Amino acid sequence: MxxxxxxxxxxxxxxxxxxxxxxxxxxxxxxxxxxxxxxxxxxxxxxxxxxxxxxxxxxxxxxxxxxxxxxxxxxxxxxxxxxxxxxxxxxxxxxxxxxxxxxxxxxxxxxxxxxxxxxxxxxxxxxxxxxxxxxxxxxxxxxxxxxxxxxxIYLPEITDLSVRKVYNWDVAMVCGGYSLQTLFRKGGDFFVKISKYIPDRKFLLIGLEGEARRWVEERRPENLTVTGKVSHVEVCNLLSRSKVACQFSRYEAFGLAIGEAMAMGCIPVGLNYGGTPEVIGDAGFLIDKLEVQDALQAVEKALNAPDSLREKARRRIRTLFxxxxxxxxxxxxxxxxxxxxx
The missing domain is CATH 3.40.50.2000 (Glycogen Phosphorylase B;)
Structure with missing residues (x-):
């Protein structure tokens, strides 16, 4: 039996x-x-x-x-x-x-x-x-x-993970949730703030619903696109078309979203707190505080980083997670x- x-x-x-x-x-x-x-x-x-x-x-x-x-x-x-x-x-x-x-x-x-x-x-x-x-x-x-x-980190099959490809967005962030409390804990408000400082870059915020999405829609600049809740497959597809991914969570137990982004070929930028630095390691960029200038410098470094760092991020996820x-x-x-x- x-x-x-x-x-x-x-x-x-x-x-x-x-x-x-x-x-x-x-x-x-x-x-x-x-x-x-x-x-x-x-x-x-x-x-x-x-x-x-x-x-x-x-x-x-x-x-x-x-x-x-x-x-x-x-x-x-x-x-x-x-x-x-x-x-x-x-x-x-x-x-x-x-x-x-x-x-x-x-x-x-x-x-x-x-x-x-x-x-x-x-x-x-x-x-x-x-x-x-x-x-x-x-x-x-x-x-x-x-x-x-x-x-x-479990991933769906994504057809195009080649390093050299056309990107739809420069900087992406997964911030699923309905409430303002979740939006703030995940650092979505900070992501909106830094997107205003780089108007020539395309930003993408994934997974917002309810009052969290309404709050962002009322404040977002023209270069920031917001999506509602989407399937896991679609999240990974969106990340695979983004150059850089951010994780600015004020509390994050592990950092699953940034790990998925790294596996999809994004260069990660995150807050050096919680589980986020354990996922990013030396395959991306960390900031010690949610200061706009620190974040902008890290994002610019990530956008200008060589493709070898993108592959290093992928390899880190495959090896450890x-x-x-x-x-x-x-x-x-x-x-x-x-x-x-x-």
Missing amino acids: QKRVLFITTVDSPVIRGDCDFLRQQGFVVQYLFYKGGNIRNIIIAQLYEFFWLWRYIWRSCLIFIWFVDLHALWPVLLGKVLFRKKIIIMVGGYDAAQEFSLRYGAHLKHHKTLVIRLCCRLADKVFGVSRFTRDQINRYIGKKAEELLLA SPEVREAKLREVLRELGIRRG
Whole structure:
């Protein structure tokens, strides 16, 4: 009989689907639960559903794999570890490790969530941060338990990745979101500001909706194009037609967007904070503060950089953040936990 893995997440993304597919490829039966919270009523419904879902499937499972740690991790950890002695892996993202008062961002702004996160992580067999930065952030609350397990960057097939090609945009940035809070945290407001200083360059801001897009549309210069939410394939297509990509996030757990841009051949420019510098490394340009002149100098350097730096950025992503690298680490983790292939 095939072994069962319970896989629980609150977000759907290529990285999370990649982990789920990896477990299936190892021969496990993956029982998938997408936990959708929200207001108090929805949280109560989600908690009840999760509780009965666990009782149905936990008996024959060998592992509980939880993406992010919040209220949705509480029942799986309590039932799985305390009652049934199951192995538990928790992947910590950004929000669940953060306490950013100035940005009004992070689970640890609320004391009861810190208690839940600390309990879940201390009972889990393995806790991983998506970057060294995230690992260090979560370890402030749970002790030195979390390890680093870098994200993989999953890319769709893009036909033209040649270095010498026609570019539609000079500078691009992915800043998906609806709220002004997200726009500000991702540095979209700063991107709009610097675009005004280089009117002869074409700027592209990808993925805005709602009040965030309205705010930008009211302030954007003529040389800045804004798109709404687009598919992952279209995001990568747009990035592949851009020379430079920016990541000016005031808080970024990993830097997935800038990593995808690098894989698409963009030369990266980013803020030297959070997970962003771990992704960019020596294959791009970093600024220490969100100062306009510093950013303009870095963008100009990137625009005038040789194509060899573009290829270096691609190579860095292929070498350090490929699905194969992450899958090899996950195999090692399963061996450490004594979990054999299904």
